[in-house]
Amino acid sequence: MxxxxxxxxxxxxxxxxxxxxxxxxxxxxxxxxxxxxxxxxxxxxxxxxxxxxxxxxxxxxxxxxxxxxxxxxxxGMHTEYAIAYLDRDGNITLMDEGYETLAAAQRRRDQLLAKVRPYTRIMRRPVGEWEEA
Structure with missing residues (x-):
C-alpha cells in the first residue's frame, strides 16, 4: 500500500x-x-x-x-529513491541513496559511467518522519 x-x-x-x-x-x-x-x-x-x-x-x-x-x-510517509548496483548473481548493493524525487535519482544515474549504468536500478521505499529514539 x-x-x-x-x-x-x-x-x-x-x-x-x-x-x-x-x-x-x-x-x-x-x-x-x-x-x-x-x-x-x-x-x-x-x-x-x-x-x-x-x-x-x-x-x-x-x-x-x-x-x-x-x-x-x-x-504520513513519503517516497525516497536510491541507485543500486545489480551484480551478475542478482545481488543488489545500494550505491547512492536519499533522493527525494525520481527525477533527481534519474539525473544522478545518467551521470554514471556508460559501462556501469546498465547494471544499475533505481529503487524506492516509503519512509516516515523522524522519531526520537
Missing part, C-alpha cells in the same frame, strides 16, 4: 486509536471502540460488537482495531 492509498482510505473515517473494550456481563464479547465519533464528541463513540471466544478471533480483532493507526502512519 502506498501513502497515497492510505490517505484515500483515511478520508472520512474516524481517526484512531481504536481499542477492544470488554462488555460488562459478557465474558466473551468485546467492542471495538473508537473513543470518539466523527464529531469528536466522546459520547458518540462507535462500538462494534465482537465475539472473541477463540484466541485467533481475539488476535484478529486486535489487529482490526490497530488499522486506523497503521493507516495514519502510512499516510
Amino acid at each position: 502506498t501513502p497515497d492509498q492510505a490517505r484515500a482510505l483515511l478520508d472520512g473515517t474516524t481517526p484512531g486509536p481504536w481499542r477492544l473494550q470488554e462488555v460488562k456481563g459478557h465474558p466473551h464479547l468485546r467492542h471495538i471502540t473508537t473513543g470518539t465519533g466523527h464529531s469528536g464528541d466522546p459520547t458518540a463513540a462507535v462500538c462494534i460488537p465482537v465475539d472473541v471466544t477463540s484466541r485467533e478471533g481475539a488476535a484478529n480483532m486486535a489487529a482490526k482495531a490497530a488499522v486506523p493507526s497503521m493507516l495514519a502512519t502510512l499516510a
Whole structure:
C-alpha cells in the first residue's frame, strides 16, 4: 500500500486509536471502540460488537482495531529513491541513496559511467518522519 492509498482510505473515517473494550456481563464479547465519533464528541463513540471466544478471533480483532493507526502512519510517509548496483548473481548493493524525487535519482544515474549504468536500478521505499529514539 502506498501513502497515497492510505490517505484515500483515511478520508472520512474516524481517526484512531481504536481499542477492544470488554462488555460488562459478557465474558466473551468485546467492542471495538473508537473513543470518539466523527464529531469528536466522546459520547458518540462507535462500538462494534465482537465475539472473541477463540484466541485467533481475539488476535484478529486486535489487529482490526490497530488499522486506523497503521493507516495514519502510512499516510504520513513519503517516497525516497536510491541507485543500486545489480551484480551478475542478482545481488543488489545500494550505491547512492536519499533522493527525494525520481527525477533527481534519474539525473544522478545518467551521470554514471556508460559501462556501469546498465547494471544499475533505481529503487524506492516509503519512509516516515523522524522519531526520537
